Amino acid sequence: MIAHNFEYTVATSLGEAVNLLQKHGGRAKIVAGGHSLIPMMKLRLAAPEFLIDIGRIPELSYVNKENGKIRIGALTTHYVIETSDAVARGCHALADAAGLIGDVQVRNKGTIGGSLSHADPAADYPASILALDATIVALGPKGERQIPASKFFVDMLTTALEPNEIVREIQIPLRSGRTGSAYLKMAQKASGFAICGAAAVVELDGSGRLSNVGIGITGVGNHAFRATDTEKALNGQKPAPDLLKKACESAGKGIIALDDIHASANYRLDLARVFSRRALEAAIERAG
Template sequence: MIAQNFEYVVPSSLGEAVNLLEKHTEHAKILAGGHSLIPMMKLRLATPEFLIDISRVPGLSYIKEDSGTIRIGALTTHYTIETSDLIRRRLPALSDAAGLIGDVQVRNKGTIGGSIAHADPAADYPASILAADATIVALGPKGERQIPASKFFVDMLTTALDRNEIVREIQLPVKSGKTGSAYLKMAQKASGFAICGAAALIELDGSGALSNVAIGITGVANHAFRAAKTEAELKGKKPSADVLKKACEHASDGVVALDDIHASADYRLDLARVFARRGLEAAIGR
């Protein structure tokens, strides 16, 4: 299918893009890498009258560490994140996630800002973004706004962004001490999207007990979520196999799971428990 007709505009700055979005709010979409939006337009699931291409806006592709925070520009590609030495050292779960997105062509063009703004319930980044307690920096007509990852993913294809806001940066606090993180998933064979993906981030104290545990789950529900009950049960305990298995039995407690042609709701809930444990084991192993 061919997308409906639209007006294509290329702003030279993010401020100009915000102004265009404000002017055409209900009829405009932001284009970055295009690997989420363009397929939806071709299927006419998205029918914008104005397409605002920010891919040429300078200064939005970077990865840097500043005062204990990793900052990633919205136009940074999946491949750049996958291969970043800084990300691999500081937050390997995010590198894992980037490396499991689509194929090489998608990873070379798709962007982290576009992916999280699209908020596909089976996307890879949200689990790691949640586990890392990230902050999403958005720019709108009233200036910048910081949105905690815990409040960013609202529903299927829905975020806390206002209609006239654009993701500018993702901020991830750097953990100190003995830490590890990992992201694993079961992918749908044809698309590569997650039927279930789990990101785990852990910190160990001097005795080898878990001083901090964070687990993000994607692909299971309408939006990514934290396995809060499992996290609470593990904190302060030494991560033996039995302790991990018992705690992860609660990873999907209270979750309303998706039920579709790819997997039943019950299967997804079970996968969440399995992949939470596997993610933790991988994170501890690092």
């Protein structure tokens, strides 16, 4: 219930936060919404000596549409993403994911940058971020760096971020033509985290064939991943129930699934098949 003590600094810019991280080495943590870090600190599972609060940097909360991309500031809360028209129109799967995170209070406070940096294996965003081919823009001592989503989630609670890097922005390429995306999940009953969550993005060409299919899956493995075999099996095909079902058989292929009191590995892998297919169906329907 009670955290160890720490020193608290409010960063006025992201650059200042990066400098502070460099100064304190591994003894510092960044806090924004705090919904990943503070519970861990209260249970004394995390005990940073320095807490750098970036939550007051106003220019980091935004959703913009420009140059064929949706750009989302790292401090944008789940609630803002959940209810953003631009997100709903351009990348519905991300709005779906935002709306299914935790509860109203968590969504009011938690930020996309914080959630992605924490990289909980059962977090909701990663599936959509992967499926949507997002790019994570990070600021570090050497300046800005663009990390493709496919390279971002490295292991359990581990990302491609360098120790002194902070997420600055998430960029999602906009697709044109007939396209749709969706994210669905089965929640762990106690925590609300995903036992399995799947995001799907599709484009339909003039002849009604699938192209550029993206499928991201979270909650199942050590970290979120893309169901590449399933994607391959779908591209160039006309969507049909049998095809979708068959293609999704390989949704969790090669993944060593998590196994705990809430769900066995086999169950998670089967849910990956089911939810990939359901997400695809929803995405196709949205593509119209």
